[in-house]
Structures are given as structure tokens and as C-alpha cells.
Amino acid sequence: xxxxxxxxxxxxxxxxxxxxxxxxxxxxxxxxxxxxxxxxxxxxxxxxxxxxxxxxxxxxxxxxxxxxxxxxxxxxxxxxxxxxxxxxxxxxxxxxxxxxxxxxxxxxxxxxxxxxxxxxxxxxxxxxxxxxxxxxxxxxxxxxxxxxxxxxxxxxxxxxxxxxxxxxxxxxxxxxxxxxxxxxxxxxxxxxxxxxxxxxxxxxxxxxxxxxxxxxxxxxxxxxxxxxxxxxxxxxxxxxxxxxxxxxxxxxxxxxxxxxxxxxxxxxxxxxxxxxxxxxxxxxxxxxxxxxxxxxxxxxxxxxxxxxxxxxxxxxxxxxxxxxxxxxxxxxxxxxxxxxxxxxxxxxxxxxxxxxxxxxxxxxxxxxxxxxxxxxxxxxxxxxxxxxxxxxxxxxxxxxxxxxxxxx
Numbered sequence: 001x002x003x004x005x006x007x008x009x010x011x012x013x014x015x016x017x018x019x020x021x022x023x024x025x026x027x028x029x030x031x032x033x034x035x036x037x038x039x040x041x042x043x044x045x046x047x048x049x050x051x052x053x054x055x056x057x058x059x060x061x062x063x064x065x066x067x068x069x070x071x072x073x074x075x076x077x078x079x080x081x082x083x084x085x086x087x088x089x090x091x092x093x094x095x096x097x098x099x100x101x102x103x104x105x106x107x108x109x110x111x112x113x114x115x116x117x118x119x120x121x122x123x124x125x126x127x128x129x130x131x132x133x134x135x136x137x138x139x140x141x142x143x144x145x146x147x148x149x150x151x152x153x154x155x156x157x158x159x160x161x162x163x164x165x166x167x168x169x170x171x172x173x174x175x176x177x178x179x180x181x182x183x184x185x186x187x188x189x190x191x192x193x194x195x196x197x198x199x200x201x202x203x204x205x206x207x208x209x210x211x212x213x214x215x216x217x218x219x220x221x222x223x224x225x226x227x228x229x230x231x232x233x234x235x236x237x238x239x240x241x242x243x244x245x246x247x248x249x250x251x252x253x254x255x256x257x258x259x260x261x262x263x264x265x266x267x268x269x270x271x272x273x274x275x276x277x278x279x280x281x282x283x284x285x286x287x288x289x290x291x292x293x294x295x296x297x298x299x300x301x302x303x304x305x306x307x308x309x310x311x312x313x314x315x316x317x318x319x320x321x322x323x324x325x326x327x328x329x330x331x332x333x334x335x336x337x338x339x340x341x342x343x344x345x346x347x348x349x350x351x352x353x354x355x356x357x358x359x360x361x362x363x364x365x366x367x368x369x370x371x372x373x374x375x376x377x378x379x380x381x382x383x384x385x386x387x388x389x390x391x392x393x394x395x396x397x398x399x400x401x402x403x404x405x406x407x408x
């Protein structure tokens with residue numbers, strides 16, 4: 001890489017991510033920015049940071065923005081959008097994956113809608129200059145420790161699942177993933193040469209009691225609002241961090257007598273998700289297990305292109321994004337499924353802004369578009385109408401306008 005791209009990332013990174021950011025002002029090309037208006041008393045006006053990212057990110061964000069804006073306007077909400085570069089787009093612009101201005105726009109917003117990050121173009125970059133690091137920095141510095149990942153098999157898409165109809169039909173679960181701790185952030189970590197002259201790579205699975213307690217409380221509260229069943233997934237037969245995890249989650253169970261708590265080792269949980277996914281209601285697990293299991297659960301639903309997520313902290317804006325990647329192989333071809341991002345916008349309204357009626361408008365509109373038989377390639381089956389990203393968005397928009405959502 002050129003010397004100009006050797007500066008590291010923003011703020012005060014942990015030891016493995018040293019250095020400072022570069023400003024967007026360091027480059028002649030300024031990003032697309034919209035000035036946020038002040039909130040007047042009595043008005044429902046929200047500042048939304050849009051981080052399109054890479055690959056199909058800009059395509060799905062463009063569609064979701066239109067749907068979000070339309071649903072909001074029908075419910076008396078006004079949005080001021082500020083679009084900023086992250087990931088590979090930011091690397092190409094100023095040489096870092098998360099410019100200071102992008103982070104500040106996100107931090108000062110009421111909620112953040114993110115597209116996707118990464119691509120083959122940057123695969124050989126040094127670790128701190130990989131696009132994906134922007135996502136780690138956002139999660140860490142926004143302190144969004146609770147990741148909510150719903151996985152439901154919609155009646156319209158039962159046949160899109162790779163599982164038998166009788167196994168997939170009726171699946172409805174929520175995976176609560178701890179997002180800012182564990183092996184992805186633990187110290188020590190790195191690559192070094194041992195006493196035999198051989199390179200070794202190492203990472204640390206690390207959890208403090210308070211980190212486990214806070215994610216467990218989120219999970220218990222989530223289960224309480226669903227069907228009252230919580231399965232905590234760990235590897236307590238092998239890992240010390242999991243022994244503590246199970247101990248702390250078990251201790252908290254007495255505060256939630258209305259929630260049935262069970263425990264399951266992660267390897268068994270991976271098997272049970274395929275064998276009998278309907279047994280699960282709410283799952284709580286650590287960072288790496290949640291990363292893997294939620295992607296597995298996505299395929300039960302038929303496509304990773306259908307699943308949204310919400311990342312929440314104690315305070316500050318939440319981060320809302322589809323769980324799929326940037327899919328660079330189909331970027332710019334109007335083939336992407338925008339529904340996961342549209343549903344992430346619904347989660348933004350519900351969990352980020354407390355606007356449940358507007359959120360339900362979007363959820364109902366997605367179902368209506370599917371009921372009409374519109375399908376992108378990843379969820380297509382014979383007898384339906386194959387459409388691209390833009391047309392699917394247009395159909396959802398029509399359904400948002402179709403009727404007033406039911407009172408929540």
C-alpha cells in the first residue's frame with residue numbers, strides 16, 4: 001500500500017489497534033452530507049446516520065432509506081439523514097476504515113443504519129486497514145453490547161428454507177449476542193514466534209462478571225416479552241470463561257421466575273438448530289458463538305438476506321444493520337435482497353426510537369410484498385415473480401402506503 005494509507009484508525013484503540021485517524025478534510029473529495037436540523041419542542045424529528053459501506057451496502061441502504069422516510073411521514077415523523085463513508089469506501093477516500101467525522105456523525109445521531117462492509121479489493125490490507133475494522137470500532141466505541149438477531153420463518157418463505165417444511169415451519173427465535181467482549185476483543189492477542197522459532201497466533205476469550213450480567217439481563221427481559229424460554233449457550237465443559245458465564249447467568253435466573261432457563265453447549269446448540277429449531281425461543285450467548293449461530297439460524301429462514309439486527313447499549317444511539325455481508329460479486333447488478341435492511345429500519349424505529357406504529361408499517365409492508373409473490377433471487381421459487389433490489393423496494397413502498405397500520 002502507498003505510504004499515504006499507512007495511518008491507523010481513530011480515537012483511542014486497544015493495543016492491537018494503535019494510532020490516530022485521518023480526517024475527511026484531508027482529502028479533496030468530500031462525502032455526501034446533510035446538515036441536521038435542530039429538534040423543535042413538540043416535533044418528532046430524528047437525526048439518522050446512514051453508513052452505506054461497500055458492495056451492495058449503498059443499494060440496500062438507498063431502498064431502506066426511502067421506506068423509512070415514507071413510513072415515518074405517515075406517522076408524523078421527520079428524519080434528517082446524514083450519509084457518511086465507512087469501511088472500504090472510507091479507505092479509498094481517506095485511508096482509514098472509520099474516519100473521525102463518520103464516527104462523530106454516528107455518535108451524535110439518534111440512530112444509525114448501516115449497510116455492509118468489506119470486499120475482495122481490500123482483502124490483502126494490513127489488519128488495522130481492513131474495512132471490517134470499522135464495524136468493530138463502531139460497536140466498541142458506541143458501547144453497543146447487546147446484539148438482537150431475530151430469526152423467524154415467514155409463512156410465505158417456508159419453502160425457501162433448506163430444511164423440510166415440518167422442521168422449518170413455525171420457527172421464531174431471538175438470538176441475543178454479547179457484542180463488545182469475548183475473544184474478538186480480549187487481550188493478550190497477536191502473532192509471535194515461540195521458543196522453537198515457529199509462528200503462533202493467539203486470542204483470549206475474556207469476560208468480566210458485569211459483562212455477562214448485563215447481556216443476561218437483556219436476554220431475560222427479551223424472553224419475558226416473548227414465550228418465556230431462555231437458552232444460554234456456552235462451552236462450560238471446556239472453557240473457563242464459559243464456566244463463569246454459566247455461573248452468572250444461573251445466579252440471575254432467580255430474579256426472573258417467570259422465565260424458564262436452560263443451558264446448552266454450543267456444539268449441541270448448533271446441531272439442535274438444524275434438528276429441531278422450534279425448541280428455541282430466546283438464546284443468549286457470547287460474541288463468537290452468537291456470530292456463528294445467528295448465521296446458521298439465518299439459513300433456516302431461507303436466506304441471510306432476510307435477517308435484520310439491532311445493536312444496543314445503555315445509552316446513546318443504536319446500530320441497526322442486516323446480518324449479511326457486502327456480497328461484492330453481485331454489487332451494482334440490482335440483485336441484492338433489500339428486505340433485511342428494510343427490516344433493520346423497522347428495528348431502528350422500534351428499538352432505537354420507540355416508534356412502534358411506524359415500525360409495524362414497515363413489517364406489514366414487507367409481508368404484503370411477499371404475499372404478492374415478489375422475490376429476489378436468493379428467496380425465489382417457481383410460481384413467484386423474480387425482481388431486483390429496486391423493484392422489491394418499490395413494492396414495499398407501495399405496501400407502506402396501502403393502509404394504516406394496526407394500533408400497537
